[in-house]
Amino acid sequence: MGAYILRRLWQMIPTMLGVVLLVFFLFNWVGGDPAYVLAGKISNQEQIDNIRRQLGIDQPYYVQLGIFVKQILTANFGASWSTNEKVSHILLTRLGPSLTVLVPLLILSTLISIALALAVAYVRGSLTDRLVMIVCTIGLSVSILVYIIVFQYVFAYKLGWFPVQGWGDGFWHNLAVYASLPILISLVVSIAPDLRLYRTFMLDEINQDYVRTGRAKGVSENRIMWVHVLRNASIPIITNLMSSLPGLLLGSFLIERFFSIPGIGREVILAVERSDFPVIKAITVYVAFATILTNLLADLTYKAVDPRVQLK
């Protein structure tokens, strides 16, 4: 096990290097000369040269790459180009609000979609099953933008049940007041695809021999579904959950933007709007690293849940 983890970590290095190279290629080569963006419309050559020297982009590419690698390793990306806030400070302070929305969302959506998936898988082929699947397909087709716009308008603006947008101080206050509508909308959006997927996982298991054996020896239907089927179906569910984690951090960027939640996702959009390269570079690299690590974590959980899995 230990050797396996070490080998996997070793194998990650080329991928991580690739990510660094790709981001470097995008922002230092494709992105062109950021000095012109920074200096603004009215600028003279002297100013531009100064900025170039400050950013180190008057240096050859290999020196710039060295600077970039050093920035990643020391988590010191300097200051944001637009607000002059330190990038590391931006990342740390934006993580909290994102997680305040994401963690409850993840727990609720997983529990609800698993329960619903078990239910519709149990009555597979029935009218209920087909209706739920049709609703899911249609629900998936409506743009997430429409959900957000309509829910925000109806529940916050018209009915006034929730604040239209904003963010306060204190975890519990935020969770109870500002995060509830965003979580509700994200739930509506995320349950449809999860339910569809988990239902197929359950259906794969529900026709297995052990289910028949369980019934034959008189195990209650509830126990068969909640213990036997769920346990076996949980392997692909966990893999799916783990691999979707890093994406979730950004997946809610529309929610964060609409509700003015100062999270990572909103920061990415702001940074793209302002051509704030250091912020986007930092977020891209670290989220990619997080994805690579969660992939390993997913494989390890896989092993923990299913002892038959051989780690190579």
Place this chain on the structure above:
Amino acid sequence: MAIDTAALADGARPVLREIPHTVSPGLWTLAWRRLRADKVAMVALAIVVAFIVMMILSGLGLIAADWQREVGVNYAPPSFVGPDEAATPVTQAVTPQAAAPAGPAYQSKVVDPIGDVIASLKAGKVPGGPLPPETTEEKSVDPLADVMSEIRADKSVEAKAEHRVRLATLPLGGDKWGRDVLKKTIKGSETSIFVGIASAVLATFIGTLLGALAGYYGGKVDDFLNWFYSVFSSMPPLLLILAVAAVLQHKGIVTIVLILGLTGWTGVFRLLRAEYLKHKAREYVQAADAIGASNARRMFIHIFPNASHVVLVQLSILVVGFIKAEVILSFLGFGVPVDVVSWGSMLNEAQNELILGKWWQLVAAGTAMAVLVTAFSIFTDSLRDALDPRLKGRTGA
């Protein structure tokens, strides 16, 4: 089977004649038969084809070419709702006075060479919003005077055409400038569907080519391409798309197709690499090798048709994903430029309109997209079932 029973009934001779007709149907024929039998899939296909025909007609300028014309009053309600009595009178003549209340500043001028242009600009011809009232003196030193006269040369005919009755209601309502939402939706579908299909074709092409190379050659090529794949797939797709959008400052349909196409190929690569790994050791490829077929010929003439059903299904899945992505990108303003209408930019306008109670643009763009995406998803599921019946029932609905 039918031939066998015929043979039993009629003796040996008819069988001999029948044999040339017993060529067993190919994968595509069988798949098409299964698809034809699936009524839901055929309805979905009809809807998708209808949208694509609409896109082509709109692209050729045959329908909705004049979507920028302000044919209705501002925020004209949909016809089935009826005219908005509280607002402007039902027949509002768009004269400069009516269009621009701040008119007198230049109304007093006897000869205003570009007055009608200004009038049309104030009526909202420029998406940026009505110009503030200016005096002619300012215009004489206006640095944009040249541009203005150019605009005049373009728009003078159209500006005169604006002097006519504006409609109180439109089939699906009007937007802020009184433009027909129905025509905007059609024009928007042109952008969204074109971007969806073009970027899916690009992503599928890249994924297929790299997947074929990796799976077929194996070894160092495979190692390198696999590394390339793992780098791209270790970034959440939306983050990668936004990062590329941040770097490519130039906005346009080509840019967004490139962004989506260059970032979205990983899924196709993974599947195609597996297909080529599986097929390259098969006898028919060895046979092709024996008769002297080149590597390229074996890859693309011999193996590719056997993997093409995977490509087709992936293409179909990608179109749906990219239509959704384009809508979000255009909504955020990272997608199509402001003078191009897409469902995303319509939803962006609709966001503010909803607070004023003008819901029709939201409903029009949202429904058009939902109908297309639903039909496309159902069709994709059926297509996969038809091409690979073993998968049937795996994805429900």
